[in-house]
Amino acid sequence: MKTTSNLLLALALTGTTMFAQNEKSTDPVVDGIIKEATENSQLKELGFHLLDVIGPRLTGTPEMKASHDWIVKTYQDWGIEAENQKWGEWRGWQRGHSHISMISPRVQSLDGTQLAWNPSTSAEGVTAEIIILPTVANETEFNNWLPSVKGKIVLVSQKQESGRPDYNWEEWATPESFEKMKEERSAASKAWRANLKNTGLTSRTIIPALEEAGAVGIVSSYWSKGFGVNKIFSARTKAIPQVDMELEDYAMLYRMAEHEVKTEINIVAESKELGRVPTFNTVGKITGTEKPNEYVILSAHLDSWDGGTGATDNGTGTLVMMEAMRILKKMYPNPKRTILVGHWGSEEQGLNGSRAFVEDHPEIVEGVQAVFNQDNGTGRAVNIQGAGFMHSYDFITDWLTAVPRNISKHIETSFPGSPSGGGSDNASFVAAGAPAFNLSALSWDYWNYTWHTNRDTYDKIVWDDVQSNAILAAIMAYKASEDETKTSRERIVLPLSKRTGKQQTWPKQRSPNREGGK
Incomplete structure (x- = not known):
């Protein structure tokens, strides 16, 4: 890890584009990650099964449980330990036929x-x-x-x-x-x-x-x-x-x-009530060989709304982290630190799955080296900010130097940044003091056209960008695992609020809703 901690230098680099690099690195693991991702990508096949076969993953539905089970089996087929961890219960429900007709005039x-x-x-x-x-x-x-x-x-x-x-x-x-x-x-x-x-x-x-x-x-x-x-x-x-x-x-x-x-209309809207059903996080693991109690976490929520199939919110984030884990298991099977992947449940109802994980596993949170979260559409990552950690510049910029130029040239960084109070699962870890970073993506009209909409479907995915994100996630996880130094958790002093004029405070850890949908 670099030891530079000059805050003025970090601020001067805010918004700059990252790091030129030769097309071929001197690191065989990095080269292997890139080769596997580009020549043997499994993204489209994974996407077909998750989005077309299983479909939308509304909390409390059979499809949500099916997606958890499918991911566990897929990881196990790849030789990766994985399990569903129950954290609560939800109202069980399954969508049926919907048909709406005007019948007069x-x-x-x-x-x-x-x-x-x-x-x-x-x-x-x-x-x-x-x-x-x-x-x-x-x-x-x-x-x-x-x-x-x-x-x-x-x-x-x-x-x-x-x-x-x-x-x-x-x-x-x-x-x-x-x-x-x-x-x-x-x-x-x-x-x-x-x-x-x-x-x-x-x-x-x-x-x-x-x-x-x-x-x-x-x-x-x-x-x-x-x-x-x-x-x-x-x-x-x-x-x-x-x-x-x-x-x-x-x-x-x-x-x-x-x-x-x-004017008269007819509404047919069939569904099934399924009682109380368990809710899960799916967690996969490649155990570290030198520092097994320190963790690099790949993070993406699995649940979705069900107007479409949840393709870009957050099917693409799920696919990125699955593909990154597959590649890491093949090209970096004996990591220095343990690499975890979390596919969280009930993010859409308030980050419930990741909040439960943080609350239930303080020992893992204490050992976190870094969390990389992806959850805002199909676009390539274009921004990483330091989440309010004083020395985030030191390690993020170091790890990014290994990322190929055709990916890193699109990424802007800002340090030390500010902590996320919500929005996605990285916020659950930040609130507990763990360095967690969102791989913020290019829009592709996400907010209007696919975020929580009836048009969030497979055909909206931009596969080149998703592949770039899988490479980025895998390399960042590899470099974070190999780093000789544990990442610093020193926080910045937050500025005064422009709205209230009062001193801002670090987001507080919040408990999940473990009895949802009542």
Whole structure:
């Protein structure tokens, strides 16, 4: 390890691109990693089985358990020790058939899906007239209107006048038309929020209020600001169907209601309740030969939402870490330190799996050399920051020098950085004081098009970038394992908050929700 700890030097390098290097290294392990990754990649086959065969991995579903079991078997077939470690329980649920149709004034199939953990309809479903929320001046007006939802299916989301995202408008519209659209879109959103506030409810609490008032179904449309793409999360109803409908069909229904055209739809949303089921982390291990009680951890959450198949959140992170472990077992079978891989459960509901691991294994956390986490899409890693550890520059930059130039030239670094308070599983380790780093990826329109959406599917994966990330993860794990020196855990003093003016504090370790979905 380098001993340079000059903070000014580290800050001066913030945002710079890393390290030129010859195409072929002088390290046979690094050369072997690159050769195996490029000439014998297993990424597409792994992706096919995880994403196409098993599918989405919603916490508490049989598919989530199947993915844990498949990873354990795959690791064992590669000669890697692996097990499922139970950390809690969740509401067991399995999605069935969803079908939504307009049946009057004409017949049309509508694009939408049942939301997660939603109670099942019968095979015939629910048929009823649609109704939209009124414009009200105050809570009293809303409460006077509320009985009118009895026996109706309520549309609860804002109508979008245009399904074209901003970038498409900017490319093709006149400047005047583009500015007009933005102003109208902003004004409509502002008016919607103000009206919702007038009801005395929120976008969350209004749904149980409608159900209690006798609504027989809820239709929402959580547009993700892209063509044909919606965010898909969980239902907030207890006994009636709640579905998310794509913008195009939702806006059509909304216009029907605005024009007082009597419109009926049928919602079939079948599912199964499976009682309480165990939740797991899958943990694999290549035991260290010299320092077995010190650990390099490869980290990625396995669970997903289920509007798509969870391909880029976090199928790609899962595949990166599986492939890195496969390569390390083949090219570096006797590491100096123990190399662990964690495929965490229930990240989407609050980092529960990784928080449980940290809470249940303080001895491992104490021995952590480094954690490398990947969880923001299919893109190649383009940023690594020091997570608030004072001397992170010393070891991260040292390890990165072994990474081939065609990968490292895209990576910017910032030191000492700041600790993550949430967002992904690296935060669970940082809160416990362990040096954990996110391999932050290039966007590929992640936030609009695949993050928690109905379009997060296999076809969105950019395999060249995923392969680069597997090489990066494997080399960083190898170099961290071989480093002669234990990494420093000295933290920076955090600056004053720009929002509150008060001294910021290091994130506190939090306990997981071990009894979820009730």
